[in-house]
Amino acid sequence: MKAKVAVFISGSGTNMAALLYASRLPDCPYEIVLVLSNNPDAGGLKLAAAEGIPTFVLPHKGMPRAEHDAAMEAQVRRRHAQWIALAGYMRILSAEFVARWEGRMVNIHPSLLPKYTGLHTHERAIAAGDSHAGCTVHLVTADLDEGPILGQIPVAILPGDTPDTIAARVLFAEHQLYARCLADLVTRETDPAWLTEQIRSRAMQLPEAEESLSHGMACFGIVKGKKFAWVSSNHHHDGKTALLAKISGVDEQEQLIESDPERFFRPAYFGDGWIGIRLDLGDVDWDDIGEWLRRSWLAVAPRKLAAMMEF
Known part of the structure; x- marks a missing residue:
């Protein structure tokens, strides 16, 4: 039986799509059972729906954080999801929510953590004179972008690169890394x-x-x-x-x-x-x-x- 995964998005959902299409491979140990968003205009919702994946949308504006988290979590549990993957979900989750999903919620971040937590990662890498940018998959903890690292891919910074050109290449790496790390994570409890x-x-x-x-x-x-x-x-x-x-x-x-x-x-x-x-x-x-x-x-x-x- 495949592990059931819920994916949280706020935008185009390209990483969600990478996870979804990887899940269709015969040897993939997980399946996407729900895509959730705090943004009704998130492009990834249409893609998920077209692929037959149930979706749920709940704008967070005007809602207390814990109340919004609880409503999203109720939908996750309704679909019997055992894991949560954050894929461009641009909202900080409450400490209580994170604690309830400790060890079972993952995120992908566009830097080689522990470098450059938070935003503007590629600008900061260029400013620091780094030779490489990259991406990291990690478990989610209450401390932003500081959970245990599950995997990383470095991406070379080329002469003349801008944050946008780096981001485009890093996105390719993200699509490769996330599905591999999620598959490893959901199977490790029987390894x-x-x-x-x-x-x-x-x-x-x-x-x-x-x-x-x-x-x-x-x-x-x-x-x-x-x-x-x-x-x-x-x-x-x-x-x-x-x-x-x-x-x-x-x-x-x-x-x-x-x-x-x-x-x-x-x-x-x-x-x-x-x-x-x-x-x-x-x-x-x-x-x-x-x-x-x-x-x-x-x-x-x-x-x-x-x-x-x-x-």
């Missing part, structure tokens, strides 16, 4: 390498943690001590990517599996003191996973080391 890295980054923050390879799996333990977590990736050809963590015993194991049999399972060869937690279902609560790792670490940590952990 074993990315999921393993999320576990690694959290596990290695625990005191005296070390990583090793055990039975073909990434394994985390306490230095010169016991293991507290494994990442199982299609182990025994089960098709699952999962965290294996310590639990209190068979009663807790049975209770967890009964509560959510799709997410929890009894890991083969690990016994009653362990639980498998699926990571590849696309809706991981990473704060919860962090707590599972902390609890598992505490279960094997020497008493003196465990006492150092702040609860």
Whole structure:
């Protein structure tokens, strides 16, 4: 099943069009289910409608920002979109809206961030004597144009270039970059390498943690001590990517599996003191996973080391 994406525009919608036409390729992992705008005259709305994509327009003038955001968001959720792509959406979103879509909303910006956030990027690049302009796809955060970078393409600045001539070439790069980055983003939650890295980054923050390879799996333990977590990736050809963590015993194991049999399972060869937690279902609560790792670490940590952990 393809990931459902809503696209916000304010103008001609060329980046929206690039995303849309890329989505029609047979191997593209996403589909555009809605195009929204704060501008009734946005040219991209006609293009989307002609291609059979539902559209929604709500002018923002006279509306409180949070109220406008909520109305737009209601339409996104009505179409069951899981991701939002901003494509020339010329309106700053409220911090509350951004927080609700953390990690699931992307933007494309016409500079090589962190250089030149905001407007007039090409003028600033020329003035600075830069050899290259470019574009960046990034996750949206409350700080304008400062979210984690997903991809960039540099574009050479030629002698005699003007902001307009640079912008025209950068737009070609944007059309190539955005669809590729969006495709990578919507599939990473099922990518074993990315999921393993999320576990690694959290596990290695625990005191005296070390990583090793055990039975073909990434394994985390306490230095010169016991293991507290494994990442199982299609182990025994089960098709699952999962965290294996310590639990209190068979009663807790049975209770967890009964509560959510799709997410929890009894890991083969690990016994009653362990639980498998699926990571590849696309809706991981990473704060919860962090707590599972902390609890598992505490279960094997020497008493003196465990006492150092702040609860």
